[in-house]
């Protein structure tokens with residue numbers, strides 16, 4: 316039985332990267348969502364290729380978390396479809412949950428348990444073999460071995476965040492959602508998290524991340540999409556996004572526009588410190 | 598329930614039992630306070646109370662057990678509210694686990710922890726002179742009523758935990774429940790009360806439940822009380838469960 320998908324994998328067109336397998340890990344089309352009168356998503360469409368890192372950008376309140384919650388089966392869309400790992404989120408939520416892991420915008424850890432107990436709990440819920448060993452391995456990998464026996468209530472914000480991400484890796488789900496994974500982390504911890512995300516993608520995991528840090532998207536993402544006023548206004552590689560602006564050659568010093576400039580120009584925010592108000596939340 | 602659900606609920610039970618054993622406050626409220634109340638009523642007020650039993654502890658114990666459970670379930674609401682706030686509730690709901698295990702974990706924890714405090718209080722009661730001639734069947738009936746009482750109030754607590762907008766709100770609903778035994782036959786017989794109070798005491802659930810447990814312990818006929826008590830308990834349980842499930846589905850919609 317030959318299907319188109321198999322043919323495409325057997326004969327990949329030369330100009331396509333190896334990442335473009337026929338069925339995307341995430342496929343969203345026409346997605347709409349309102350909270351009472353507030354029409355947050357007005358028809359969002361995008362695909363995320365398997366094994367790639369996809370960054371969803373948007374100002375505060377643009378609806379990034381709403382998209383992630385719909386994809387994680389925590390929220391029902393009003394219209395449109397979303398599929399993860401080939402499973403429709405509305406029709407087969409159980410299959411979707413088997414395919415994903417969510418690191419929400421705010422660390423979802425149990426403060427009364429220790430770091431190790433949190434990891435063991437998730438491993439047991441996912442019915443992973445040898446939960447204690449899995450927990451110890453992750454503590455080691457995230458630099459939490461010493462803190463592992465302490466209650467999470469005593470952890471710093473960055474430690475909680477790392478534990479939170481570690482909890483999401485248990486069970487090796489093929490698709491991972493990271494909603495602002497590095498908000499509140501110090502520069503070193505951010506770079507560490509970037510390394511982990513890159514490593515996940517290198518090993519074939521699909522990563523959808525939202526972020527406020529444009530350098531993060533610039534650094535990590537294979538593709539970047541900007542969610543603005545309920546729709547995706549651009550979706551492309553960093554190079555494609557840069558090409559949207561007149562090139563920087565009109566300036567005396569030759570330089571390429573940073574992603575931040577692209578973002579602000581597209582979103583129409585003229586204040587250079589537009590992301591400053593993020594600080595108050597952390 | 599599938600094996601998967603049972604395993605998941607077991608993990609959830611272990612988790613919230615840890616929450617209890619690590620919270621001195623919970624242990625004090627659900628066990629020490631009822632015991633202190635029992636000491637107070639037996640050794641301070643008890644001499645002046647004409648309860649009609651040869652031994653006031655025998656009269657009092659059922660009511661103390663009901664108070665202990667009523668204060669214990671407030672923590673179920675509080676823990677559930679905490680799970681919603683911390684985001685761990687959503688984390689569980691995005692995982693490939695039986696979703697019902699999240700709520701059932703809290704309900705099981707409530708059952709187990711309240712049964713533990715009931716056992717402790719009965720043991721202290723025995724030290725204070727509580728005596729019963731109840732056979733295994735009567736004990737079983739008492740256990741059944743207490744379990745039903747715990748379940749009914751726990752599902753009420755689930756509604757409070759799911760709908761509260763503050764941690765205080767989550768546990769405040771239990772104050773009237775803790776107060777109810779005082780206006781019942783739990784501490785003194787109702788016939789000494791002024792007529793309107795007596796009418797209320799006679800027609801609220803705690804009186805029939807306390808009377809039933811007392812009669813079972815004393816190996817006396819339970820009369821109509823047991824049917825009134827069961828009607829109340831099953832009624833509250835069914836209504837609370839229905840509202841709790843509705844609140845839950847609104848939460849995860």
Ligand SMILES: Nc1ncnc2c1ncn2[C@@H]1O[C@H](COP(=O)(O)OP(=O)(O)OP(=O)(O)O)[C@@H](O)[C@H]1O
Pocket residue numbers: 350353355373374375376377378379380381382420
């Ligand atoms: N449960 C809710 N009820 C009502 N409004 C909501 C709810 N959740 C989100 N909103 C609103 O929907 C809009 C989008 O919220 P969302 O959290 O998806 O934005 P976001 O892009 O993740 O923002 P941020 O960068 O601040 O995290 C906001 O205006 C928010 O106030």
Ligand SMILES: [Mg+2]
Pocket residue numbers: 379380381420494
């Ligand atoms: Mg958000």
